[in-house]
Amino acid sequence: MTLRTSRRKFLITVGASAASSILLKGCLGNPPSATNNASSSTPSAGPVAAGDAPETTTVKLGYVPIVESAPLIIAKEKGFFAKYGMTGAEVSKQASWASARDNVTIGSGNGGIDGGQWQMPMPHLITEGIITNGQKTPMYVLAQLNTQGNGIAISGIHAGKGLGLDISGAADYIKGFQSTNGRKFKAAHTFPNVNQDFWIRYWFAAGGIDPDNDIDLLAVPSPETVQGMRTGTMDAFSTGDPWPYRIVNDKIGFLAALTAEIWPYHPEEYLAIRADWVDKNPKATKAILKAVMEAQQWCDDPNNRAELIQIVSGRNYFNIPASILEPPYAGKYEMGDEKPAVNDFKKGPLYWKDDRGSVSYPYKSHDLWFLTETLRWGFHKNSITDIDTAKKIIDKVNREDLWLEAAKEAGFSDIPTSTSRGVETFFDGTQFDPENPEAYLNSLAIKRI
Structure with missing residues (x-):
């Protein structure tokens, strides 16, 4: 079966056309000064050194218009991509998650995308060909985009x-x-x-x-x-x-x-890019990471939230009234049904840092929870058979090393020292210890495994 035929089968199955993606070239703004980054105590990096110039200045990153995509949009609109040498970076609105999957499979050279925003563990499943009709497209997870929201x-x-x-x-x-x-x-x-x-x-x-x-x-x-x-x-x-x-x-x-x-301060959606693009363009990959990290810091500054809302709510991006985004971005939720309202900035979307530490860092322990939960529900049981298999997939896909290199080169603070965030606790008291995921599975009353 040819790639064209295979992709047509995809689109018929999911009812969404990858061709319906809309490429958006955001208006390039002036890079903000380091003093605007209230959530980072370290000044932002200066001009790109000649030896660090990216191999390419262009990349196509897909996004879905929900708050998880804000760092990608802000990196474009506030000039962070350009600051780190990625002057031709594009952000591409995806009609659906299925369209994003199809578009990354064909790649930007064939009218698709190089990577972008993903629900987890989509990068792992695409890498293994699990949700792409067996067509393996190796990907690298590079950063977490946000928590909550x-x-x-x-x-x-x-x-x-x-x-x-x-x-x-x-x-x-x-x-x-x-x-x-x-x-x-x-x-x-x-x-x-x-x-x-x-x-x-x-x-x-x-x-x-x-x-x-x-x-x-x-x-x-x-x-x-x-x-x-x-x-x-x-x-x-x-x-x-x-x-x-x-x-x-x-x-x-x-x-x-x-x-x-x-799950307070849970892992949400991630930045992931095709492995072949990253392997070919390691300096450009780190430039993208630096731009996204600086955008995440900018997004978390309460003084920037009003501008953030105006940018992402615009017709080119979410295309919704700004008033719809103002309460969630302030952590204010009218719950309804006579429930007390929530009024806590930390319960809204956060992008760089939360009460557990780094939001942006791609902890392998979080990847492991997603694949452990995959085992729990019996998803893809012919491909992800046990915890050891899950760990091997994570080691192929997670590139925390590139995140660390980029953060250190940029001089950012709040750099984690472990690939694990430790034990996670859910609202019902259940705990997930990444050192013993089997105990988590054994503790669950409802499961397929």
Whole structure:
């Protein structure tokens, strides 16, 4: 089968055309001075030294218009890419996660992209050919883009039924929904077997609900899900801002939980680029990393949030009213359903540093959680068979070494000294120790493994 035929099969299957991606050349602004980086105590790097000049000045990075993409957009708009020599860097809006997958598989030379923003563990799955019809496209994970900024929204028809952070008290209601309504409780996320699927699965399972048997859980594009919540045919939705707050703002439903409550300071979405591009352009890769890191620091400065909102909400990027982004970026969430509002800057999106340490650094321990959760639910069981296999894939894909080199060359502070962030604790008390992922799996009541 030719690549063209294979890709056509992809697009028919997922119902999204990679050709529908829109290339956006952001307006280049003046690079801000180091004094604007309130969240970094180290002055930003100076002009690119001749020996550090990137091998190429161009790269095409894809993004999906949710808050996770902000560092890529800001690196373009505020001139950070240009500052580090990547004067031809482009950011390319993707019609869907499936389009992003297809576009990175064909590469920029064939009209696609070199890399960009990803839900995890998409880079690992693409590397192994697991979600690309067996066509392996090796990728490197280079940085985490953000933490938080996600939520689980519930249709307004379920108000007053106890659907909050802990839904154990609503388990009978959810499981019995079919007997009284003629269909199972229906929940959605935007792409299978990755971040937003994992968040809602964890939430359901912690409440005693089997997401594979007690409900219908499926991947649905965001607009279709919202319309389903309007008409009463969709019950729950796991996605990134601005969608959860928009659902509340439009009085379609309420927020059951923020992912910041489910797993405080959890790993969210990542920057990953094709391995062949990185191997060919190591200096350009580090230039991209420096630009993204500086953009992350800029994004985390509260004094810059108003400008950040104006930039990303614009027609070229998210194309939504700025007012929809203002509350989440301030950590202010009206939860609805008579729940107390959240007013905590640290529960909104963070990009450079949080109370656990670095946000940007690509901890291998976080990669391991995503692949351990993949094992938990029996995803790709013919390809990811055990923890040892997962670790081998992580060692191929995770390039924390390039992050460290770039951060040190740029003179940035807050550089982690370990590839592990240590033990992670979830809202229900469950712990994930990256030194013993088997114990985590054994502790879970609902699982497929």
